[in-house]
Amino acid sequence: MAYGTAVNFEALRSVAFAGIGAGYTAVGTATTDHTRLFSVFNTTDVDVIISLDGSTDHIRVASGTGQIFDLTANKVRDDGLFIRQGTIFYIKRAAGAASSGNVWIEVMAAQGGV
16 A cells, blocks of 8 residues: 655745845745655855744854754654644854855645644
C-alpha cells in the first residue's frame, strides 16, 4: 500500500538588500499549510538572521550561501516535524548594511494541512 501527501509549493518569498534592516521585517505572507521543507538563500554581501516569531534569532545564513531544511525526510502522511500553518518568516541583518543581492525563502507544504 502506498502512502503520500500532496505537496503545495507556496509563492516565493524574497527581499532585496535594501529591505534588510537592523530589526526584523516580515518576508512575504504567512504560510498557508504546514511546512514540510523550506530553503533560505542569501546572495547579499552580509550574513542574515531568520526568525519564525519576529523576535528570536533562529537561523543565521552566511553571505553568499543557502540552507535547506527538510523537516519530514523519509516520512509519510502526518509523520515528522512541521512548521505550523500561519507562520511568518522574518529577516534582519547580522551586522552592517547590505549593498547588493537579495534573500529568498522557498516553502513546500503539505497540501490541505496534515
